[in-house]
């Protein structure tokens with residue numbers, strides 16, 4: 001089975017950009033063994049924040065554009081997580097194992113060591129959406145895709 005090697009980027013609703021695991025790793029600049037940051041995990045990783053900073057510069061996104069409030073990551077299986085920006089400071093992206101593309105969980109997998117749940121370690125990430133949603137700042141959600149937004153999730157039934 002062949003998996004998609006493309007990752008789409010939605011930054012604050014601007015036109016979608018496309019990238020790949022290898023482009024992301026190059027842009028992030030520094031690759032390391034994931035186990036250094038996530039002891040139970042393996043493979044090759046780069047720092048999420050380093051990638052984001054370099055990507056913003058490449059896209060010409062200036063200082064006047066605020067930091068996101070959340071990252072929404074979507075897996076190929078429609079699992080998705082909305083992660084508060086503050087939880088991503090130590091986040092790492094697994095993009096290869098021994099230099100080879102991921103056979104499972106590719107094209108990339110996000111690891112959030114400081115996250116509020118292991119459920120935020122989304123596999124098979126095909127879409128990263130950078131959001132600014134002040135009303136839901138600090139709120140986490142994850143699960144299989146539904147028609148509910150994080151805004152809707154705030155109303156407990």
Ligand SMILES: Nc1nc2c(c(=O)[nH]1)N[C@H]1C(S)=C(S)[C@@H](COP(=O)(O)O)O[C@H]1N2
Pocket residue numbers: 075076077079118119120121122123124
């Ligand atoms: N794409 C995708 N990522 C996912 C999930 C999923 O169902 N699909 N499950 C999440 C949940 S709820 C957990 S607890 C962890 C489990 O990770 P593991 O299989 O490495 O133990 O993966 C997370 N990432």
Ligand SMILES: [Mo]
Pocket residue numbers: 118119
């Ligand atoms: Mo989970």
